[in-house]
Amino acid sequence: xxxxxxxxWLRQQARREPAxxxxxxxxxxxxxxxxxxxxxxxxxxTTDMLLEGSHFVxxxxxxxxVGRKALAVNLxxxxxxxxxxxxxxxxxxxxxxxxxxxxxxxxxxxxEMADAFDTALVGGDTxxxxxxxxxxxxxxxxxxxxxxxxxxxxxxxxxxxxxxxxGGSIRARHLDFTPRVREALALHAHTDLHAMxxxxxxxxxxxGHICEESACGVVLRADAIPISDAARQMADTRxxxxxxxxxxxxxxxxxxxxxxDGRRLLETxxxxxxxxxxIGEFTSxxxxxxxxxxxxxxxxxxxxxxxx
Amino acid sequence: xxxxxxxxWLRQQARREPAxxxxxxxxxxxxxxxxxxxxxxxxxxTTDMLLEGSHFVxxxxxxxxVGRKALAVNLxxxxxxxxxxxxxxxxxxxxxxxxxxxxxxxxxxxxEMADAFDTALVGGDTxxxxxxxxxxxxxxxxxxxxxxxxxxxxxxxxxxxxxxxxGGSIRARHLDFTPRVREALALHAHTDLHAMxxxxxxxxxxxGHICEESACGVVLRADAIPISDAARQMADTRxxxxxxxxxxxxxxxxxxxxxxDGRRLLETxxxxxxxxxxIGEFTSxxxxxxxxxxxxxxxxxxxxxxxx
Numbered sequence: 001x002x003x004x005x006x007x008x009w010l011r012q013q014a015r016r017e018p019a020x021x022x023x024x025x026x027x028x029x030x031x032x033x034x035x036x037x038x039x040x041x042x043x044x045x046t047t048d049m050l051l052e053g054s055h056f057v058x059x060x061x062x063x064x065x066v067g068r069k070a071l072a073v074n075l076x077x078x079x080x081x082x083x084x085x086x087x088x089x090x091x092x093x094x095x096x097x098x099x100x101x102x103x104x105x106x107x108x109x110x111x112e113m114a115d116a117f118d119t120a121l122v123g124g125d126t127x128x129x130x131x132x133x134x135x136x137x138x139x140x141x142x143x144x145x146x147x148x149x150x151x152x153x154x155x156x157x158x159x160x161x162x163x164x165x166x167g168g169s170i171r172a173r174h175l176d177f178t179p180r181v182r183e184a185l186a187l188h189a190h191t192d193l194h195a196m197x198x199x200x201x202x203x204x205x206x207x208g209h210i211c212e213e214s215a216c217g218v219v220l221r222a223d224a225i226p227i228s229d230a231a232r233q234m235a236d237t238r239x240x241x242x243x244x245x246x247x248x249x250x251x252x253x254x255x256x257x258x259x260x261d262g263r264r265l266l267e268t269x270x271x272x273x274x275x276x277x278x279i280g281e282f283t284s285x286x287x288x289x290x291x292x293x294x295x296x297x298x299x300x301x302x303x304x305x306x307x308x
Numbered sequence: 309x310x311x312x313x314x315x316x317w318l319r320q321q322a323r324r325e326p327a328x329x330x331x332x333x334x335x336x337x338x339x340x341x342x343x344x345x346x347x348x349x350x351x352x353x354t355t356d357m358l359l360e361g362s363h364f365v366x367x368x369x370x371x372x373x374v375g376r377k378a379l380a381v382n383l384x385x386x387x388x389x390x391x392x393x394x395x396x397x398x399x400x401x402x403x404x405x406x407x408x409x410x411x412x413x414x415x416x417x418x419x420e421m422a423d424a425f426d427t428a429l430v431g432g433d434t435x436x437x438x439x440x441x442x443x444x445x446x447x448x449x450x451x452x453x454x455x456x457x458x459x460x461x462x463x464x465x466x467x468x469x470x471x472x473x474x475g476g477s478i479r480a481r482h483l484d485f486t487p488r489v490r491e492a493l494a495l496h497a498h499t500d501l502h503a504m505x506x507x508x509x510x511x512x513x514x515x516g517h518i519c520e521e522s523a524c525g526v527v528l529r530a531d532a533i534p535i536s537d538a539a540r541q542m543a544d545t546r547x548x549x550x551x552x553x554x555x556x557x558x559x560x561x562x563x564x565x566x567x568x569d570g571r572r573l574l575e576t577x578x579x580x581x582x583x584x585x586x587i588g589e590f591t592s593x594x595x596x597x598x599x600x601x602x603x604x605x606x607x608x609x610x611x612x613x614x615x616x
Contacts, residue, residue: 031460032506033354033389033391033449038351042334043448045343047397047433048433078340081340083341091446130361134439136442138397148343150335151338152339198340213339
């Protein structure tokens with residue numbers, strides 16, 4: 001199967017079901033560009049690239065889960081802005097000679113995730129090369145009428161809440177997580193979200209991003225941070241708390257709300273399937289602090305950073 | 309320089325000049341997604357990935373020209389729809405240990421091309437890995453009030469015109485071409501373009517795409533096809549005409565118009581910097597034919613096809 005046969009196959013997949021005739025899409029796969037109706041609200045744009053050996057081990061994950069993850073990490077970014085997904089384009093570099101099952105299974109994973117989150121797959125670029133598998137997805141979304149929630153906007157005194165337990169994602173979750181798109185929309189509909197981010201670099205690193213953009217600091221309470229079973233089962237030199245603070249790719253949401261709204265959210269727990277947890281407060285001092293049973297130590301962002 | 313320092317550097321570049329405060333952009337680099345004002349007309353979306361060793365030889369091209377090409381190939385797709393560029397996101401996989409000059413020079417090439425075509429660089433994803441250089445750009449554009457020009461729409465009897473000489477792009481042009489964005493807009497403003505494509509796979513292959521989408525055939529006149537100096541200078545077993553027919557990455561535009569419009573375009577040559585050339589006619593028989601001094605032979609799309 002050559003590039004054009006693959007594109008023909010992709011188009012066939014897209015046409016197979018009447019439900020895939022998407023009212024948002026004027027022109028889908030198979031022209032020089034896709035053409036979409038302009039959205040009513042501001043347009044969200046995000047992109048993420050997954051590289052074999054760096055973001056996944058192909059022999060362990062399998063192509064379907066790689067395709068799934070490639071779209072899911074982008075959906076998580078749309079969730080972090082409390083937006084609705086619209087449409088995605090996908091470019092891939094396939095190892096030459098890997099065979100067509102790699103391409104078709106990759107697509108199945110993308111398709112499943114796209115269907116689950118009402119995302120139109122509208123185009124892409126298929127290549128082969130002598131290197132490892134590379135997949136890059138760009139996802140477009142639309143802000144709701146309440147606007148996009150940014151990293152900037154947290155205020156001293158605000159509470160910091162998180163949508164789920166953290167750490168140890170490498171054991172499986174980084175491939176199989178469900179992006180918090182629905183949860184973000186539900187939160188945004190109920191609450192004045194001051195700032196939000198999805199945890200991709202690690203809790204400390206990502207809360208650090210909110211602090212930097214919001215020009216404030218934070219105190220995280222160690223005993224409040226929800227630690228995943230996976231983090232507790234990691235058998236290495238780091239404690240479960242350290243995993244929860246520094247492991248990347250949890251893809252939970254962490255957000256800032258007023259103390260009043262925070263209290264109400266904890267009492268009513270309005271988001272189905274999620275238990276919101278209060279893990280700290282923002283401060284006016286521009287530093288990050290970890291409070292362990294009253295003992296306060298400086299906290300540095302410890303997420304994984306790609307060194308150039 | 310780590311990933312976050314690179315992002316900070318990118319943001320600094322974007323902020324350095326007041327002209328870069330772009331009225332189309334609500335949120336640029338540095339949040340979970342970019343946020344753009346919704347366009348008034350339909351939104352165009354295209355993506356292309358360049359892979360080291362497949363689309364460029366890094367030691368020959370240098371990173372600046374790779375960055376330039378990565379955006380230019382996408383601009384060419386927007387041109388093929390006769391659209392206006394809006395904003396791009398860029399994801400890269402950098403060879404680990406290559407040093408920061410690779411990242412910064414890549415950015416310079418992207419920046420130059422973005423500035424030349426009024427394109428906002430609004431986000432991206434920076435990674436390192438053990439593989440070769442990969443760069444994937446997604447470009448958003450906007451259709452004009454006259455609508456996007458598709459591959460479908462050519463009619464039997466229509467003339468086929470091309471914007472410039474073809475073949476031998478591998479000698480330099482594939483890295484240094486100027487995407488035909490302005491030319492496409494000028495044509496679209498003057499003329500009822502029935503169908504259009506940019507020549508990325510090769511003249512025969514790309515005219516084949518128009519034929520397939522338009523459900524018609526074509527006769528290409530061999531002596532009318534403009535052949536580039538580079539194609540004439542290729543020293544291999546293929547003739548200059550074969551290069552002009554089959555070489556990829558010329559990035560000229562080929563389009564269908566009524567004979568009346570075609571005649572007028574040839575007489576008035578209304579597009580600055582470009583000589584439009586009439587190279588054939590569309591037919592109702594669904595086949596591609598090459599006419600060499602009256603001798604007609606079937607023509608197969610011979611562009612380079614990535615084998616999976």
